[in-house]
Amino acid sequence: MGSWTIFLKDLRLELRTRESLSAMVVFAAAVILLFAFAFDAAPTRFRSFTPGLIWMTYFFAAVLGLLRTFGQEKELEAYSLLLSAPVDRSTIYLGKAAAFFLFLLAAQIVSLPLFGLFLDVPLLAAPAALALIFVLADLAIAAVGILIAGMSLRSPAGETLLPILLFPLLTPLLIAATKATSAALARRPISEWDFWLMLLTTFFFLFVLAGTFIFDYISEQ
Amino acid sequence: MQAFNSIRHNQLFLAVTLVAVIVNLWLIYRVAPVVSEQEMAQKIFYYHVPLAWNALLAYLLVAVSGVAYLVTRQTRWDQWSLAGAEVGTLFALLILITGPIWATPIWGKPWSWEPRLTTMLVLFLIFVGYFMVRAFGGPYERASRYAAVIGILAVIDIPLILTAVTWWAPEVQSHPQMEMAQQSSSILRVFLFSLFSFTLILIYLILFRRHVGAMEFRRLRGSEGTSDA
Numbered sequence: 001m002g003s004w005t006i007f008l009k010d011l012r013l014e015l016r017t018r019e020s021l022s023a024m025v026v027f028a029a030a031v032i033l034l035f036a037f038a039f040d041a042a043p044t045r046f047r048s049f050t051p052g053l054i055w056m057t058y059f060f061a062a063v064l065g066l067l068r069t070f071g072q073e074k075e076l077e078a079y080s081l082l083l084s085a086p087v088d089r090s091t092i093y094l095g096k097a098a099a100f101f102l103f104l105l106a107a108q109i110v111s112l113p114l115f116g117l118f119l120d121v122p123l124l125a126a127p128a129a130l131a132l133i134f135v136l137a138d139l140a141i142a143a144v145g146i147l148i149a150g151m152s153l154r155s156p157a158g159e160t161l162l163p164i165l166l167f168p169l170l171t172p173l174l175i176a177a178t179k180a181t182s183a184a185l186a187r188r189p190i191s192e193w194d195f196w197l198m199l200l201t202t203f204f205f206l207f208v209l210a211g212t213f214i215f216d217y218i219s220e221q
Numbered sequence: 222m223q224a225f226n227s228i229r230h231n232q233l234f235l236a237v238t239l240v241a242v243i244v245n246l247w248l249i250y251r252v253a254p255v256v257s258e259q260e261m262a263q264k265i266f267y268y269h270v271p272l273a274w275n276a277l278l279a280y281l282l283v284a285v286s287g288v289a290y291l292v293t294r295q296t297r298w299d300q301w302s303l304a305g306a307e308v309g310t311l312f313a314l315l316i317l318i319t320g321p322i323w324a325t326p327i328w329g330k331p332w333s334w335e336p337r338l339t340t341m342l343v344l345f346l347i348f349v350g351y352f353m354v355r356a357f358g359g360p361y362e363r364a365s366r367y368a369a370v371i372g373i374l375a376v377i378d379i380p381l382i383l384t385a386v387t388w389w390a391p392e393v394q395s396h397p398q399m400e401m402a403q404q405s406s407s408i409l410r411v412f413l414f415s416l417f418s419f420t421l422i423l424i425y426l427i428l429f430r431r432h433v434g435a436m437e438f439r440r441l442r443g444s445e446g447t448s449d450a
Contacts, residue, residue, distance in 0.1 A: 157357035168346040172385035
């Protein structure tokens with residue numbers, strides 16, 4: 001119940017300001033445009049790299065979104081007030097992670113077509129498989145991202161710490177997402193690459209479990 | 222607080238460790254036979270593999286004492302965690318140095334994005350983050366708590382990184398599988414002794430670092446006490 005309230009609160013805040021979402025979308029669009037210029041010479045030759053480019057773009061966009069989400073909380077000491085609410089800390093974690101998952105997915109839905117448009121990524125090759133990959137990967141990114149952001153952004157050097165901590169921890173996820181995306185875009189049957197989906201799912205469950213257990217300890221004053 | 226090496230049983234432990242290290246060097250260069258196809262390059266395995274096993278052992282200590290610290294809040298667990306992280310990362314760095322030294326003559330290039338080397342690099346990067354959290358994480362108590370969390374998450378991540386990079390490019394499977402049981406017994410025996418002596422070094426360094434950590438904490442608490450007064 002508490003998680004749901006926090007989820008709705010984050011959602012309402014985002015709908016009013018659109019800070020995280022616009023930051024992520026604009027950043028993704030700018031990077032995609034840069035890639036398009038950089039690889040202009042031979043787009044087909046770079047097709048094998050594009051799944052990696054997609055996930056790198058969304059990793060950095062996610063960092064940006066996390067910075068913004070917690071930046072808002074920092075103003076007027078809102079985060080401290082939130083933590084003093086008489087609920088279990090893990091409900092705060094789950095609510096914020098669910099909201100961030102939705103923002104990330106929304107940012108991707110808006111910006112992903114640009115990959116198809118500028119970099120010739122065959123997005124319509126396997127739309128259902130792609131949707132599944134993006135949902136699983138985003139769940140995992142949100143699970144780790146909110147945990148690390150909730151911790152690092154309360155430190156003096158939080159903005160620097162966040163990407164430094166997040167990137168190595170997300171390495172297996174980024175590998176799995178990239179591999180699955182490239183298999184799906186190549187229209188390979190799902191039975192050949194369902195291993196990567198399983199890895200994404202395991203990653204998500206392990207880190208959500210860790211997050212609900214640990215968030216209590218990192219959010220003390 | 223007494224200096225670490227002025228305590229009798231620590232002196233004894235240091236002596237045993239030094240003897241083991243010297244015997245180990247003698248065994249590696251004089252007793253162990255030279256493997257014909259690799260010649261002297263193979264000798265680095267008597268360092269590389271024990272370092273890897275012990276680095277993982279140290280990281281396990283970081284996670285276990287991290288959990289203990291979060292639950293009990295006793296500073297001694299934080300000191301164990303820090304000691305494990307520092308010595309483990311030193312060992313990880315040495316693995317990342319000895320691996321390419323061996324690979325240059327054998328594979329023809331120092332780095333090949335081979336699964337286990339990649340895993341160790343990622344793990345090393347996670348622990349670089351760990352030390353940054355310690356340095357920039359805010360007040361001592363909070364930074365320790367955050368560091369404990371990173372240590373726990375790192376150990377959860379190890380099997381996932383390993384699975385991911387092993388499946389990443391199955392054709393890059395050139396890490397020599399040390400099937401020690403199939404090696405001649407003289408190689409196996411030297412290897413096991415090397416493992417033993419590196420474990421002694423690990424334990425000695427961790428005990429030493431933990432002792433220094435306890436001294437630092439005392440001084441920290443002492444200076445806080447005087448500034449309050």
